[in-house]
Amino acid sequence: MRDPLVLLPGLMCDSRLFRDQIEALSADHAVMVAPVSQGERMEEIASALLDQLPPRFALAGHSVGGMVAMEILRRAPDRVLRLALMNTSPLAETPQAAADYEPAIIKLKSGRLDEAVQALIPAESLAPGSRRQAMVSEQVAMAARVGEGAIIRQIRAMQRRRDYQPVLRRCRVPTLVLCGAEDALIPVKRHGFLAELIPYARLEVIEGAGHLTPMEEPEATTAALRTWIAQPYVLQSRTDA
Numbered sequence: 001m002r003d004p005l006v007l008l009p010g011l012m013c014d015s016r017l018f019r020d021q022i023e024a025l026s027a028d029h030a031v032m033v034a035p036v037s038q039g040e041r042m043e044e045i046a047s048a049l050l051d052q053l054p055p056r057f058a059l060a061g062h063s064v065g066g067m068v069a070m071e072i073l074r075r076a077p078d079r080v081l082r083l084a085l086m087n088t089s090p091l092a093e094t095p096q097a098a099a100d101y102e103p104a105i106i107k108l109k110s111g112r113l114d115e116a117v118q119a120l121i122p123a124e125s126l127a128p129g130s131r132r133q134a135m136v137s138e139q140v141a142m143a144a145r146v147g148e149g150a151i152i153r154q155i156r157a158m159q160r161r162r163d164y165q166p167v168l169r170r171c172r173v174p175t176l177v178l179c180g181a182e183d184a185l186i187p188v189k190r191h192g193f194l195a196e197l198i199p200y201a202r203l204e205v206i207e208g209a210g211h212l213t214p215m216e217e218p219e220a221t222t223a224a225l226r227t228w229i230a231q232p233y234v235l236q237s238r239t240d241a
């Protein structure tokens with residue numbers, strides 16, 4: 001039986017983010033998209049998910065979904081068969097960066113969703129070009145479906161998150177670190193640092209994509225996930241190669 005695949009969407013995103021990957025990969029894998037909003041701490045969100053997920057699974061998370069994936073790895077390393085981290089960061093939030101989320105929370109509480117989306121995932125963090133505006137519209141539509149309360153819980157969890165570097169250094173499963181070349185929110189350099197922490201990680205930088213890589217460059221993202229999910233469990237580490 002091939003690994004079941006659990007997809008965790010990012011900040012203000014729902015299953016639309018992974019539409020093309022679900023369509024392609026569900027031909028061979030049981031694919032599940034899980035909510036990333038059942039608590040105000042990574043620990044609470046991960047606990048709620050671990051009660052519902054299959055015994056063992058391949059785990060792929062985007063943005064705040066990647067942070068929850070790292071928490072799941074910390075809590076239940078034996079259940080994670082392989083790991084994909086997309087457009088995400090292993091670092092705890094600095095006090096200044098945590099405080100910088102407060103204006104977006106005020107916008108959310110006063111029903112100014114478009115402004116909150118622009119504050120949290122600015123258009124400039126997506127790849128430039130003719131498709132950018134369509135991606136912004138998709139992001140606003142996803143945010144409306146996720147809902148203000150859930151988005152505020154995601155922000156609280158990001159503000160309070162721990163440093164996942166020690167967890168990632170212990171990770172021994174095939175890992176994909178994927179990012180968009182144009183992601184201005186979490187730049188390529190940060191993903192290079194993330195990949196360097198993990199003994200069996202491969203970094204894939206997708207050209208023509210920004211922070212919403214799975215949706216901006218769906219075919220390249222699906223191809224990278226296909227390669228990752230077919231990798232053997234026992235790999236050569238970068239240092240062995």
Ligand SMILES: O=C(O)CC1=CCC(=O)O1
Binds near residue numbers: 089093158186
């Ligand atoms: O908190 C950060 O590191 C920046 C960020 C905002 C959305 C996201 O995915 O990361």
